[in-house]
Amino acid sequence: METFNIKINGMPIQAPKGSTILEAAKLASIDIPTLCYLKEINEIGACRICVVEVKGAKSLVASCMYPIAEGMEIWTNTPKVLESRKKTLELILSDHDRRCLSCVRSGSCELQKLCNDLKVEDEGQYDGSRNTYDIDYSAAHMYRDNNKCILCRRCSAICENIQGIGVIGANERGFNTVIASAFDMGLGETSCVSCGQCIAVCPTGALAEKDYTDEVFAALADPDKYVVVQTAPAVRAA
Ligand code: FES
Structure with missing residues (x-):
């Protein structure tokens, strides 16, 4: 296999031709943070955290x-790099529901971990300006x-490349970009x-996975639209 000699953070590394910097860094156990990257599934360079x-x-x-x-020299942790990642995170947070304490992913959220x-x-x-969306409880x-x-x-x-269904995708452009189903249908109305x-x-x-609590919150938020299906034992009255 043809390899290239490169340096990451001053360390000489040999990596296969055709590797990305991220892949070469992984081979040398050098950590570069990512948010959008999923090997061979989502390699689109969307988030710029890496x-x-x-x-x-x-x-x-x-x-x-x-x-x-061949001969490439790379630095993964310079002040310029760290400043750029911080700014990117601040921009993401500026249009993000930041009520982490009540979020189901608090403690296992990749965004939260990176911010920490x-x-x-x-x-x-x-x-x-802030985008606000109704929560889709229809599935x-x-x-x-x-x-x-x-x-x-x-x-x-x-959804598209692995599951072969493709019911959600990016709609609109720029600040209005949103992940949605065709014709803005609820997930429950799609395949x-x-x-x-x-x-x-x-x-x-x-x-996130639904549980009984989510359905209760949805029903409380919009009693005309949601019917609570009891999927867990009812809470006993005091
Ligand atoms: Fe590289 Fe998102 S992980 S751009």
């Missing part, structure tokens, strides 16, 4: 997309909360089979 510095490149590059070349790792505070410095076993979606597109990629693969790859709490 940016690194490459000698001679005019700007930071997305390591999950950028192929290595990079010491990104919820300072709201980029707060401005039998799961719900979709686009207020927590970071548009990484892992869900739509796995979604509730396989849960999208939940497994979602980096935040935008997709």
Whole structure:
């Protein structure tokens, strides 16, 4: 196998020709954070969390997309790289439901972990217009909360490329971009089979398994629209 000699953070590394910087770094156990990347399923360079510095490149590059070349020198943790990742996280948070304490994914949320790792505070410095969405409780076993979606597109990629269904995808453009089903149908009205693969790859709490509590909240929020189906023993009155 043909290999290239590169340096990451000054360390000499040999990696197969055709590898991306992210793949080469992994071979050398050098951690580069990612949010949208899913190997061979979602390699679209959407989130820019994985940016690194490459000698001679005019700007930071997305390591999950950028192929290595012979003699390349790469730095993964310079002040410029860390500053860029922090700014990206702050921008994501500016249009994100930040009520982490009540989120089902608190403690296992990739976005939350990255913010903690990079010491990104919820300072709201980029707060401005905000997208707000109704939560889609229409599917039998799961719900979709686009207020927590970071548009990484892992869900739509796995739905289409692995499950072969493709019921969700990106609609609209720019600030209005939203992950939705065709004609904005609720998931329950589509051919979604509730396989849960999208939940497994979602980096935040935008997709989650439904439980009795969720149905109660949905019914309380909109009693005309939702019927609570009792799926767990009723709470005994005091
Ligand atoms: Fe590389 Fe998202 S992980 S751009």
